[in-house]
Amino acid sequence: MIPLSYYVILSAIVFITGVVGVLIRRNIIIILLSIELMLNATNINFVAFSSYFQNVVGQVFVFFALTVAAAEVAVGLAIIIALYRSKTTINVDEFQLLKW
């Protein structure tokens, strides 16, 4: 068997990649992608534990999470399009209206 810790570490690496992507990338679409990465990392975690404890609840939860992720992507893309229409850019650095 593959030890549980391998899966958890994999999940952590993917999650951290997602977080760093959200914090650093300038392209809004890439940020949205990174958010998806974070969500999928947690899904990996759920499945790994579900297999380890032979409990199907973990896998069931993944369904919910995936559904939510899909809905959220739809909304996110709609927001990005609205932003693009307002400012013709997808560079996050240029949205500074809330600056002091």
Add this chain to the structure above:
Amino acid sequence: MEYALIPLLPFAAFLILGIFGHWIKDRAHLVAVPAVLVSFILSVITFMDVASGRHTSIPLYTWATSGDLRIELGLYVDRLTAVMLLLVTIVSSLVHVYTIGYMEGERGYARFFAYVALFTFSMLMLVMADNFLQLFIFWEAVGLCSYLLIGHWYERPSACSAATKAFIVNRVGDFGFLLGLLLVYLTFGSLEYRQVFAQAPDLAQEAFNLLRPFGGQWEVSTLTLICLLLFMGAVGKSAQVPLHVWLPDAMEGPTPISALIHAATMVTAGVFMVARFAPLYSLSPVAMDVVAITGAATMVLGATIALTQFDIKRIVAWSTVSQLGYMMMACGLGAYAAGIYHLLTHGAFKALLFLGCGSVIIALHHEQDMRRMGGLKDKMPVTYWTFVVGSLALAGFPLTAGFFSKDEVLVSAWSAGALGELLASLGLATALLTAFYSFRLVFVTFWGDSRVDPHHAGHVHEPSRTMTVPLLILAALSIATGYLGIPGFLSPAFPGSGSEGHHDSPIAFGIMAIATLMGLVGIAVAYLLYVKSPGLPDRLAQQWQQLYRLSLNKWYVDEAYDRTVVGPTIRLADRLWNSVDVAVIDGAVNGVARTIAWGGWLMRFIQSGQTQHYALGMTLGAVLILTVYLLF
């Protein structure tokens, strides 16, 4: 007999006029005059009560108790109180009636009556007090009323300055009074007259170590110290040297209050106090000498300055200073009855003189300089003749009340030892000066050719009856009070020390003769200088220029105070204001505000508007919380 009504009626008038004055306006006299007239009638009844031997002491109200200290308000009515009540209510009533004419049509009509009513209340409570603290409370209250009334025409900066000056100079004296009051409580354990006077003879030998807080030793007689400290208050209130400077400036106020407050009542509170505390003073020869000498000095100073002044109210004011000196001198020499007798007669004729001045001032449209008067005796006969009666009383002309009271003072003074003889001689010399300046005022103002401003010269006339009737009544009193046997009535109230003048001795007769002679000579000299040879005064002023200028400039006392006290105080205040108030306090308060604003400026940079920065913050926060959670 409801003694409490006597002060309460004017107080009620004050409250009504104070609260509703805005709606009462020109009818204010309908509230104030009846109140004070009823007080007067009650005072007459009181007088008759006391004359038939009833002394009363009524506790009214316990204000506070704390351990052994009981602070109460009460009324004490004896012979001294009774005559003072009469004086205050009579003069107050007459001034109230006079004011109806004098302040007619003025904007502050109701306010004036309200304050005069408050003053009357305070003075009556002062006179009827039965403990030291109550005396002091109303002592301050009359000072307050004086401030309010001197500054009645508050748009005038000179009036405001004069009011402030009066109050502050009074406060200097009151500081001493308060110390004396505290010492009384410390020594006697009580502030009530009866208890203090009863214990006084036993504590006459008590000594007080002045240097105790400094670890030194300087013992003085406690009673002497008490009397001297209390006397400081009298020096301020009764305009004795060196705290006399406020009284002439107080002439900025309307003439009716010059008559009421600065002639007959408030300024006499100091003399009243010395007389009231006669049981204490008579146990301290040192204090009495101080009182007598201060009184004599004031008497001389006031008279010398009155010789050269040109403002008619100022002349009468300096005359008041001088006469207050007479009264104080009498009390200091043990002749309390004589001093109070002079206080009463002086109240009548000095109020008369002030109201007469007011009559002239109104007739000439607020002209007060006598160099622009003259020839008024035919145009204002009632004013003229009553003024002459008042001046005769002031000069001690035979058969006037002033003659009898001044005589009483001088004879009693003479029989009070070596100091008494010296001061009585000064008194006789001053009588000459008094007669001179009184009739200088009469001759220059009323006789001769008219030097009145041609604008007003056409319609100079006698004022209304509300103003002339009080003049007539006061003129009658200036004569009648000499025949009421007041000294005899008063002497049982005081610890007799053998200073009831021996009126039938040849010395007494001699003094009476010399005093009369002084008066007549003074009048004659005034006649010579101001009627017979009008150029003479100016030539004399030229010849004796130094002395003339010394007198005209009030012996430069105000200037001396300015240089030594007022100037440095103002400069110190200025420096403190700049270096402490502005630099330190404002600096601290503004500094706090500046620091917080700077902190805010720093914090602002967190709001960059960049979503990713906020996300970073959230991430770091979550990591921190997790770390803490996992570690602890």
